[in-house]
Amino acid sequence: MLNDEHNKYSATTTINASIATKISQQYCDLKFVISEKVESGMIKSFTDMLNYMHRNEEFEELSILVHICGTFLACSAECESRFSVIRSIKCKSNRVEADHLDDLRRIKAYRSLGCEINLDNVYSPCISNKDR
Secondary structure (H helix, E strand, O other): OHHHHHHHHHHHHOOOHHHHHHHHHHHHHHHHHHHHHHHHOOOOOHHHHHHHHHHOHHHHHHHHHHHHHHOOOOOOHHHHHHHHHHHHHHOHHHOOOHHHHHHHHHHHHHHHOOOOOOHHHHHHHHHHOOOO
8 A cells, every 4th residue: 555655646746847746737727616615615624625626637746745744744843842852851851860769659559559659748758859
């Protein structure tokens, strides 16, 4: 299936003048058709438009291009945010000490036996400790 997708998109990713003209014409036709379908209520969302494009062979090249472009993120904010989280985890001030991991493991084992733990009592020594 992956090879089929690759073969389907490889022809479109090599855009020459004739394909560019064809895509441009398909885009002009699509704008007209979609505006009519939206007015009639047949298309209500972006997903409906994509499904319509994929079902109609007259928009084949344009639908492939839209599918490729739709898979790219609009911005890098999400990626940068995840790197920031990873960086903060790796930061020395946020490292979890072995004793702390040991305590967490004990708490988890105790709770897995069905015992209740007052987490406020457990966390209060950590919170009051200024050397954390």
